[in-house]
Amino acid sequence: MKGTNIMEELNDILVQRRAKMEDLRSEGVNPYANDFPVQHTSADIADAHENDDSAVLEGCTAKYVVAGRIMARRDFGKAAFIQIQDRKGRLQVYVGRDNVGEGAFAIFRKLDLGDIVGLSGTPFRTKTGELSLRADSIRLLTKSLQVMPEKWHGLTDVETRYRQRYLDMIVNPGVREIFLKRSRIISLIRNFMVDHDFLEVETPMMQPIAGGATAKPFITHHNTLKMDLFLRIAPELYLKRLVVGGFDRVFEINRNFRNEGISIQHNPEFTMMEFYRAYATYHDLMDFTEELICHVAKEVVGGQVIPYGGKEVDLTAPWDRLTVKEAIVKYGEIEPAVLEDRASALTYAESLGLELDQNIGYGKLLTELFDAVAEPKLWNPTFITEYPTEVSPLSRKNEQHPELVDRFELFMVGRELANAFSELNDPMDQKERFLKQLEEKEAGDEEAHAMDEDYIRALEYGMPPTAGEGIGIDRLVMLLTDSASIRDVILFPQLRPESR
């Protein structure tokens, strides 16, 4: 039988809800009304009357028209207290038969937790002192056919929270807070950049060559062009083309996609801000980054010492600055000489239990050591400089030490938050670096950088000396919202499809 009734698959509560909705319809109540002009929020009432005592409110004739979802309900036969939730918070409403009328009250009695109502009323204080609204009218605006999670324990199952984020947002106020903060953080960053005369731009998400970083890309296909495209792993090469074109202070806040593992700090799509500033060096960007993040933290968290993971992070400037080697020496508690030649560094790495290719380059070896020994211990913000040229195909070489590049990464709470360098603008050098990367690709490194001929051509027209940086926005939001997992700061984190 084709038309198996879906009702048969529903539990009793869901069947009841649907039946109630039909009842309401038959009584002439539209369960999906669309004609209620809301005039106030819960916050308007709180803001206006939080300091009024019951005597003052007794004479108050102000009328408020609000709407929201019923989150709690305490019935007393001919009256009830409900709590409604709107975008600003919760409001207690006293609904009495004598105030709203017998007909409206009879319908109100049939409403469920989760239903959305519109109502009007005047403020008063209850016997226990809670600022509330005494409804003089109430009506159903939207029927909820699903059941709200438990009022006390709420929704804690992480899988359901991520899959049904809407429900998570309804019942977990902390989740709302995080995403309100996320929005605020991004606004603050955007305003800061614009105030410093940066121009916001949008560059391709679908790219014929996935450049600007070393990572495995997602592949997609354009039917009409009959060509594969890559979802971008970074906007870098396009933004630098804009610097060549004369937009010499640009930034972009947008998604990158990397086809790699998922973890507590990695989502396949993540938000990054990249910015480029001509006539600046990576030293300038260290100061700029300090200023930017301190500013955002002050606005969002209220200070420079912020809670994270049960501890505190001190963002007070100036931040520590160490070279890669200094950091390994400091946190590995070794003699500097150990790192001065490849062989002794490799012996040291093996003593730590690192499994490395015997042919690993000296530069790569140093960064492996740094990741193992120093990164997890960098709690307060620290700039790390003097990265090997070998692992930095797009960075400008240091003029005194060409085996190093003018680059820093910023670390906090044991993880990388930003990566910046003085840009390589010598097209010949750039071409050689790309060729070197191609060799590595042929040697089996899937993530080696691809050759981008047009980018070389752009550099040949001349790119002014420029410094550029990428800041991981999700990780910054994690830090400023004291979130342990990147999934807690991404509205819809990537999950496998729900099995049915």
Next chain:
RNA sequence: GAGCCGGUAGCUCAGUCGGUAGAGCAUCUGACUUUUAAUCAGAUGGUCGUGGGUUCGAUCCCCCCCCGGCUCACCA
């Protein structure tokens, strides 16, 4: 990709040393016009993640698979 842990009512959880399951909240019926997890009386609700095996009998033991979490690997 590997290891460990988990999946029982709408939600939060307990439980069965193998004899087909309980609580609280929610829901339903009734009482109640100032409650704050309201209260009181009664009631309903489950293919115990999926499939297979062992067994007289499996939600429980074994195996495969699915989904999630954490750790590691890769990376930002």
